Amino acid sequence: MRMLVECHIGHMGRQCAYRKYWNIGTWIEQLHQIGLKTVFYGIDRVVWPSLTCKFKERPFRRKTDMTQLSKAASQDLIKKVLESMLDPNAPVEQLREFFSTNYRQDIDGVTLDFTGFMAHAEDLKKSISAGSTTFEMMIVEGQTVADVHIVDAIKLNGEKIRIKVIAFYTIENGKITRVNELTHLLSGLTEDRNLGSRTSH
Incomplete structure (x- = not known):
């Protein structure tokens, strides 16, 4: 585990503070290799002659390359997705x-992975001549977008x-990675209740 190592080194009557994130076990081993002997006082403090180290319980955090879209960009992404999904052309x-x-998509008790979703999208496009979306509400919070919308389609x-x-959508690095979805047929045939997950593949 990586933690914050804070050292105070006494040399010629002067104190020098040294702070670094490091793997504790590796760090102690390297100090042993240069001849410093350790005396342990508890589990969070190590003492050498003129060298005191305290290990603070602050976890090391790596920087990630994950980028987060702005609120407007997240909303635009969802709108573009539904526009593309409902355009048979x-x-x-x-x-x-x-x-x-x-x-991964969980919709009305059915789970689709990316391959399954693409097969569903292909089947949907082949079954309609036109489609549109009306958004009743949309909320963006960090990487999550929640919305309520109405789909109108013509078979x-x-x-x-x-x-x-x-x-509910999860967006990571500019792309949708997860959707949890519930649908309710307002008008149309009962056989079309599964339009949001149906696939002939």
């Missing part, structure tokens, strides 16, 4: 721009479908 491969390859045979959706 937009290629299904376009969705790779918005979703991570480790994507190839002319029948209309209206579905209410409540969804």
Whole structure:
């Protein structure tokens, strides 16, 4: 475990403070190799002649490359996703721009991975002639977006479908990695209740 090491070294009557994040075991071993002998007082303090080290319970935190979208960018991402999903003329491969390859979706008791989701999107596009989304609300908090929206779609045979959706999205590094979603068929045939997860693959 990496922790904050704080050292106070006495040399020629002067004190010098030294602070560094380090693997404690490795650090002590290296000091042994240069001839310093340790005397332990408790589990958080090590003393050498003229050298006192205290190990503070402050965990080492690595910097990550994870970038977080702004609120406006997160909202725009969700809108673009649904616009692409409901456009039968937009290629299904376009969705790779918005979703991570480790994507997972839980919808109405059905779980889809990225491959399953892409198959669902392809099936959806083949079953409708047009579709649109009306957002009732959208909230962004950090990497999470929550929304309530209404989907209106027209099937190839002319029948209309209206579905209410409540969804929570997780966005990491600019792409959606997780969605938890519940849907409710407002109008349309009972067989279309699973429109949000159905796949023929």
